[in-house]
Amino acid sequence: MEQVLQGFKARIADAAASKTALRIRGGGSKDWYGQTLQGDVFDTRSYRGIISYDPTELVITARCGTPLSEIEATLAERNQMLAFEPPQFGPDSTIGGVVASGLSGPRRQAVGAARDFVLGVTLMDGKSDVLRFGGQVMKNVAGYDVSRMLAGSLGTLGLILDVSLKVLPRPFFEATLRLSMSEAQAIDNLNRWGGQPLPISASAWHDGVLAVRLSGAEAAVKAAVQKIGGEQVADAAPLWAALRDQTDAFFAEGTAAVWRLSLPSVAAPLGLRGEQLIEWGGALRWLKTDADAASVRRAAEQAGGHATLYRGGDKSAGVFHPLAPAIAAIHRNLKNAFDPSGIFNRGRMYQEF
DSSP states (O other): HHHHHHHHHHHHHHHHHHOOEEEEESSOTTTTSOOOOSSSEEOTTOOOOOOEEETTEEEEEEETTTHHHHHHHHHHHHHETTOOOOOSSSSBBBHHHHHHHTTOOOOOHHHHHHOOOOOOEEETTSOOOEEEEEEESSTTTTTTTHHHHHSSTSSSOEEEEEEEOEEEEOOOEEEEEEHHHHHHOOOOOOOHHHHHSOOOOEEEETTTTTEEEEEHHHHHHHEEEEEEEHHHHHHHHHHHHHHHHTGGGSSSSSSEEEEEEOOTTTTOOOOOOOOOEGGGGTTTTEEEEEEOOOHHHHHHHHHHHHEEEEESSSSGSSSSOOHHHHHHHHHHHHHHHHHHHHBTTTTSSSSSS
């Protein structure tokens, strides 16, 4: 792998010298995410493989080009998992892309986001220097914030070479309930249940039906089933997999744009036209609509959150929510510090970076 790293160093040095934009790319499963792609493809798949895995320490370290499916299969052999349930978007998804995108699946409402599981990262910056942040054990917090900051940075700060992630045991027992109710009722119930000691690990409301997943000890799950009520789903794995990987019919490509709204879980229904799907106990609202970007973002702001143009739509309005001037300055300073020549994933998050 040393030869691969030397090749990466040379490629980055040449790009920095010529100010040539590089588009960091693993399996390409998330090419649609973010602003319009720019630059020459920088393929990371040659740098792959699990470096270490200690089931007793609940930590796995892998190179950026390692397929997510390979990591999940390795963890499954020891009855463990990436608890934030990263979406796959196909068989070519790599762990570098998982961290760079920072996306999390249905279990995020119970266990935390992708960045919460990043223990350490090795990064190659815009000067071809190899930088190490964090560690490979959960108690090591040196550089912790930098490691987490790279989650969701979409490769704009540098090339993630390898990452150490916290893993968790698979739940001993699970059950999924289905209940008929309105959007307002679902939001109210999810927040009420969220304040109680119930083992809710995922939730999803769409088209008048709320699905709730319970995970944990068998006795606790069965007690929660009795408390919540509703119809128990016999085989719910396909339901949650379809939400995780966004193969559910709601996410099917069409003429309407798909927006991802991050809101306080107690936010009332927004009243925007279009179709909605609600996850994470009310904190994540998916919206399919032909409404203009200004209307969607204004509604999200008024509710105390922000909106991302996730799929489709007019990207010229900006995919990610506009930054406040002070936050924009921080982003700009970080970009200049890690990528002074501005070669990595140019404009992928914000057109000016």
